[in-house]
Amino acid sequence: xxxxxxxxxxxxxxxxxxxxxxxxxxxxxxxxxxxxxxxxxxxxxxxxxxxxxxxxxxxxxxxxxxxxxxxxxxxxxxxxxxxxxxxxxxxxxxxxxxxxxxxxxxxxxxxxxxxxxxxxxxxxxxxxxxxxxxxxxxxxxxxxxxxxxxxxxxxxxxxxxxxxxxxxxxxxxxxxxxxxxxxxxxxxxxxxxxxxxxxxxxxxxxxxxxxxxxxxxxxxxxxxxxxxxxxxxxxxxxxxxxxxxxxx
Ligand SMILES: [Zn+2]
Numbered sequence: 001x002x003x004x005x006x007x008x009x010x011x012x013x014x015x016x017x018x019x020x021x022x023x024x025x026x027x028x029x030x031x032x033x034x035x036x037x038x039x040x041x042x043x044x045x046x047x048x049x050x051x052x053x054x055x056x057x058x059x060x061x062x063x064x065x066x067x068x069x070x071x072x073x074x075x076x077x078x079x080x081x082x083x084x085x086x087x088x089x090x091x092x093x094x095x096x097x098x099x100x101x102x103x104x105x106x107x108x109x110x111x112x113x114x115x116x117x118x119x120x121x122x123x124x125x126x127x128x129x130x131x132x133x134x135x136x137x138x139x140x141x142x143x144x145x146x147x148x149x150x151x152x153x154x155x156x157x158x159x160x161x162x163x164x165x166x167x168x169x170x171x172x173x174x175x176x177x178x179x180x181x182x183x184x185x186x187x188x189x190x191x192x193x194x195x196x197x198x199x200x201x202x203x204x205x206x207x208x209x210x211x212x213x214x215x216x217x218x219x220x221x222x223x224x225x226x227x228x229x230x231x232x233x234x235x236x237x238x239x240x241x242x243x244x245x246x247x248x
Contacts, residue, residue, distance in 0.1 A: 004069025038063035047149030049157030102143040107165035116183030193223025
């Protein structure tokens, strides 16, 4: 059977997944049979979870459209700033994204929780467990594992381009438009439980004596009992995140 080919062009940060020879330009891509556009996108190294819009010969396409040869395929990453209007989304949109993080992202999980974002994490979950949680609870699976993002069962996934946890936090806030939804110290960094006000009496024995003398405002996790004090924790968090351009 003769090989067919089409022309691909990837945009924005999707180029990071491509071999360097194919970045930021159109290239010819050969294939056998009539594969789905999703199959061919992933064969170029780009996980389907990172793609928000596909144009085939200028028309919006679904993932399962079959390629026959001769098409021009343009592939775009997630947009925050562009209104796609009537174009049907490739996956159901998430209005208030919640997250599940892979086992390597403990520091990012702490930051997300400290800013109030619901983030499931523990350091001993298998890939199958992560996929199951993402599917059952409609959570975005955050990872740097491309193979995990290419699993067909996964609907909502997010690749982290950065390796530093604070830069990863900024990446997540940008991609999902969360900057205005930051609610610091409303969720427990240790267990993801919700935290609420606590009296100094409740905090006694759970925080150092000096802190108890100097601080008046305490919070406590409803689930695990961890005590937080606004002065110290919030000031340190603000200072650390301001260094990477996250202000709140
Ligand atoms: Zn807790």
